[in-house]
Each structure stands twice: as structure tokens, then as C-alpha cells.
Amino acid sequence: MINFIHDTAVLTKRNLMRILRTPQLLIFSSIQPVMFLLLFNYVFGGALKNGALDGGSYINFLLPGVLAQTALFGSVQTGVGMSQDISKGVVDRLSSLPISRGAIVAGRTLADAARNVFVVLVMISVGLLLGFEFHNGILSALGAIGMAVLFGFAFSWISLTIGLGVKDPETAQVAGFLWTFPLVFASSVFVPVATMPDWLQVFTKHQPITQAVDAIRYLTTGVGSPDPIWYALAWIVGIIAIFGPFSSRLFSKAS
Numbered sequence: 001m002i003n004f005i006h007d008t009a010v011l012t013k014r015n016l017m018r019i020l021r022t023p024q025l026l027i028f029s030s031i032q033p034v035m036f037l038l039l040f041n042y043v044f045g046g047a048l049k050n051g052a053l054d055g056g057s058y059i060n061f062l063l064p065g066v067l068a069q070t071a072l073f074g075s076v077q078t079g080v081g082m083s084q085d086i087s088k089g090v091v092d093r094l095s096s097l098p099i100s101r102g103a104i105v106a107g108r109t110l111a112d113a114a115r116n117v118f119v120v121l122v123m124i125s126v127g128l129l130l131g132f133e134f135h136n137g138i139l140s141a142l143g144a145i146g147m148a149v150l151f152g153f154a155f156s157w158i159s160l161t162i163g164l165g166v167k168d169p170e171t172a173q174v175a176g177f178l179w180t181f182p183l184v185f186a187s188s189v190f191v192p193v194a195t196m197p198d199w200l201q202v203f204t205k206h207q208p209i210t211q212a213v214d215a216i217r218y219l220t221t222g223v224g225s226p227d228p229i230w231y232a233l234a235w236i237v238g239i240i241a242i243f244g245p246f247s248s249r250l251f252s253k254a255s
Helices: 002-020 023-043 046-047 059-089 090-095 100-128 140-168 169-185 198-206 209-222 227-254
Strands: none
Touching: 002 023, 002 100, 023 046, 023 059, 023 100, 023 169, 023 198, 046 059, 059 090, 059 100, 059 140, 059 209, 090 100, 090 209, 100 140, 140 169, 140 209, 140 227, 169 209, 198 209
């Protein structure tokens, strides 16, 4: 166990150094969610503020959703990065060393979680410039950041499974976004669930992204119920419990 922790720390540092040496990855990882935030806030904010939100601040509604979306989209890079390491022979070289193979997988997901922390903080900074306000205290604000990062960390195991399955970086990226986009837009990220058709609300209310968004929204603004916090945590634990072992088995076969 001690060796696993040490190896994981070393490989996490290795992956973080790789991210720092490619600053364009951090830049473009931040630009996309900032564009979403600006476009939706200024294009749809007026209509929703005067309609579905009953005059409430759209940026306070929007930013928690974009934080969850940012973490989710960031998790796609886990599968892309792993498939790149496989195609370039990095995984083969690491597997030939006397280190835990599980640490190779864990180091990848933890490094990407750390990158998500940076991007989430950038998004909050931009949100504050647009008028976003925390209404539920500093501890709840930190809890919201932790929820977003944990949410992305859980979904990185799904992305990792996809990357290990396809083994091609371009295919991993396409496959990763193929299923995340419908989930994001059929959720409470951009609009209240009550504005959707009845048949869609049944799915939207219970899917993991909506639960995570509503949890973050409650932690940042105090709006809604605290129940989504527990539902979101249950989704996070369940996803990791299923896709963690599954991706580890795929990695053992790939390496």
C-alpha cells in the first residue's frame, strides 16, 4: 500500500509537470468554459431573468452549472491523455518499471483533477467579475469547489475506460464528447428543469449532472434543497466503484 501511494504521487507529479510544460492546454481548457459562461450569460440571461427565473440573477444560476460542465468536459482529457500514452509507448515503458500498475491509472486521474481545480478557480474569478455572489458562506463555497472537482474526478474514470477501449486519441476525444454533450444540455446547467417538456423532466431531474449542478447551486447560493448534495455524492461513489475496477482491468490488458 505504501508503495502504491508513493508511486501514485510520483506519477501524479509527472503528469502535472507535463501539463505545466504545455501551458496551451491550460489556456484552451479555460477559454472554452469562459466562452460558454459569457455567451449564455449575455445571450440568454435577459430572457431567462425576465421569465423562468422570475427576475433573479442569471449569473448566480448559471455559474454553478458551468462549473459542473467544466469539470465534466475536463474529464474527457483523461481518456485522451491515456490513449496518447498508450499510442506513444509511454505505458509500455512505465509498465516495465518496478512500480504499481494501478498507480499509473491513479496518477493520471489525480493530475487531471488538479488541473480541474485550476480551471474551476478561473471560472469562479470570471463569474465574480460578471456579478456572481456567494450567499452561503465560505465553507459552503469551498464545498461547491470540492463537489465540482470530485464530480469531474468520477467522470474521468468513465473517460479513462473509453480511452483504454479505443486506444486512439482522436477517437477518444470524439467518443468522450459524444455522450457528455446530450447529458449537459438535458440538465439544469443552463435552464431550470421546469421549463422542459414533461417527458424530458423525468430524465433530467434524476441524471447525475443535474444532481451535481443543483448541489453546487445550493452550496453557492443557498437556493433549493440540500438533498442533491447526497444524491450527487452517491452518483460519484457509484461511478468510481463501477468504472474504477473496470478501467483498471482494461489497463491491465492494454499494458
